[in-house]
Amino acid sequence: MxxxxxxxxxxxxxxxxxxxxxxxxxxxxxxxxxxxxxxxxxxxxxxxxxxxxxxxxxxxxxxxxxxxxxxxxxxxxxxxxxAAAAPAHRLTIAASPLAVTPSVAGRLARARAAQPRLHVELKTAGRDGAATEVAAGRAELGLADGITAPSDPLRLPDTGPMTALGIAEEELVVALPPDHPLAGRSGLRLADLADAAWLQTSSCPLERLRQLVGDGFRHGLAYAGDDVHTVLNLVRAGHGLTLLPASVGEGVPLLGPRLVHRVELLHGALPGGPAAQVRDALAARPEAG
CATH class of the missing domain: 1.10.10.10 (Winged helix-like DNA-binding domain superfamily/Winged helix DNA-binding domain)
Known part of the structure; x- marks a missing residue:
């Protein structure tokens, strides 16, 4: 065809x-x-x-x-x-909006310090978009994030041979308006919030919550962008709740079910050189955050 x-x-x-x-x-x-x-x-x-x-x-x-x-x-x-390319001193990384956690950013900084001549471009893509950019050769490395059970891989599109390695997992928090009756709790379970209105966002799609938890999670406002400050402003104004990685810093810890914010490093075949060294640095030691 x-x-x-x-x-x-x-x-x-x-x-x-x-x-x-x-x-x-x-x-x-x-x-x-x-x-x-x-x-x-x-x-x-x-x-x-x-x-x-x-x-x-x-x-x-x-x-x-x-x-x-x-x-x-x-x-x-x-x-x-x-596979046939010579090592280059330019590197493009495609990252979904919340994939560059403090831990990942720190590892990238150490990788760049070890290669001061390396020019790195970090561009934003959706979770599926990060995989697509790497598969199509428009980025050497990808960083994709999402909500999943601990140690469970993300569900990424089938783009052919590609390595996806979990490099970071952190706890989730429930983002609530400051005047919400549950905002002062020390922890929350999603079952207690299934009847609430939720934001539909790329980082917390409602269909994914329903797959992981069950029915409920009434649709509030749909936000098609990727700016976390906009998400927080929408939550504060009462447009709906959402889940965010704990490193974002605003929200009540999620107690159950056991879910995490996971970041995966994506890459195809990489010749030895700068891109492979950055990959090794990012994948060096999975850690919280």
């Missing part, structure tokens, strides 16, 4: 328009139409209804596979290039 045709299908589905896809991809509208027709001929099924432009059931199923397939192809290219 031609990756170029899959990219065209994704673009048409996103725009719900052949002309919109043509403009995005730099093709003529007739070229887009021909590529979709070629894909439909290969599969022997209609993938799109034309007026208006909508995915058929078969098209929707193919679209579910298209993104992961293209990512795996991109990851394979990047993995081969990494």
């Amino acid at each position: 031609d990756p170029r045709l899959l990219r065209t299908l994704i673009s048409v589905a996103r725009w719900e328009s052949f002309s919109g896809a043509a403009e995005e991809l730099g093709y003529t509208q007739s070229a887009v139409s021909q590529q979709i027709a070629a894909l439909e001929a290969e599969l022997g099924l209609p993938l799109l209804r034309r007026r208006p432009v909508r995915l058929t059931e078969a098209g929707a199923r193919l679209l579910e596979h298209a993104g992961p397939l293209l990512l795996r192809i991109e990851a394979a290219r990047a993995d081969v290039r990494r």
